[in-house]
Amino acid sequence: MGIDFTDRVAIVTGAGNGLGASYARALAARGAAVVVNDLGTSVDGSRDGSHPADRVVADIIAAGGRAVANVDSVATPDGGRAVVDAAIKEFGRVDIVINNAGNRRNAPIGEITPDDLESVLAVHLKGALYVSQPAFAVMKDQGYGRFLFTSSSAGLFGNAGQISYAAAKAGVFGLSQALAIEGAPHGILANVLLPMAGTSRALAGMSAQATAAIGGIDPATVRADDADMVGALVTYLVSERCTHTHEVFAGAGGRYYSAFVATTRGWRCPTGTVPVPEDIAAHLDEIRSRAGYAVPDSLGADIEANHGDGADPYSAVRRYFDAVRRKDADTLYDLFTEDADFDVPGARLTGNRSVRDFYRGVFERSTPWPTPGPLLADGDQVAVRIALQIDGADHRMADFFTIAPDGRISRMHAYQAD
Secondary structure (H helix, E strand, O other): OOOOOOOOEEEEEOOOOHHHHHHHHHHHHOOOEEEEEOOOEOOOOOEOOOOHHHHHHHHHHHOOOEEEEEOOOOOOHHHHHHHHHHHHHHHOOOOEEEEOOOOOOOEOHHHOOHHHHHHHHHHHHHHHHHHHHHHHHHHHHHOOEEEEEEOOHHHHHOOOOEHHHHHHHHHHHHHHHHHHHHHHHHOEEEEEEEEEOOOHHHHHOOOHHHHHHOOOOOHHHOOOOHHHHHHHHHHHHOOOOOOOOOOEEEEEOOEEEEEOOOEOOOOOOOOOOOOOHHHHHHOHHHHHOOOOOEOOOOHHHHHHHHHOOOOOOHHHHHHHHHHHHOOOHHHHHHHEEEEEEEEEOOEEEEOHHHHHHHHHHHHHHOOOOOOOOOOEEEOOEEEEEEEEEEOOEEEEEEEEEEEOOOOOEEEEEEEEOO
């Protein structure tokens, strides 16, 4: 069954040109009613007298779709609420918000002005909040919603000459992560998008320093369908088919991938001691080693790891349940040993590759939603009682794990529980 948005209402900010316009057209083509928000501005955010939202709406209507233009500024609380109110007034609900509006005032750190910084933060970061806040309230009442926040590789990894932009996009990442946690109990999912496309506005917004920092841009490599290629990813991420949340996805030149912020296992100083700087230096390789990294799903999870005993088996088992919730079979592959013994009702497997492939099949049918009780550990043994829902049926289980010295799971046995 194809992805369909009939009876769904989407808001796309900054949708008058480039990527945003592509997203709006793609959603409308699949049945969504779309609020096309765009002020009509130049790349630096100053109004240029154009009316791009009207042109996109006219295209959608001419193609048989439903859309309405909106020219409110997302950079103020009143403007953000007005965008959401337009959707409610015209179409009666809000199911999807794509926070895409942005501007660029690129400059090296010594040349950034307060006005430039405020302008960039106002549109990218504050604008994402001011639209999402009233939309979240509507989605919460509905019990359904999809948010997609546009960040950037510059925000996660940095780029010379884009300090203000990078700071704003890093803030958007944090906003999405927190909203995803708050939204999960209400059927509201939120993910981050890192798009790359050679649109005219994207190229016009690049300073010489920023362009040089990424090795220059060869116009011959720019594809006319760059925006549509990113749009395919966007369309999936805001659909009912997508059940992932709290994640980062990227699309660039036909390559689709994910990104994440992780913590290393690190080094824990002996109990009852206070290390000196020389101890840090001596253990720096261990602190920096990315072997056995973790991806905390909240601040609380990171704090728990810091204040717990710091050793597996607890962290390995928690990461197992987190990966199952996220339908992340590849992480399960990393969590189990190469010769792991995996014995659950209906499957007796050996090895992490078999475990990964088994869960891929389970995830294709449905999403297990494990609700584990307290973890009970004794040495390298961990036991937990859980409830699972698979293929619409409830399963009550008792799970037992054995943790290898390297922190991975070497054995998992599960039994039906009363």
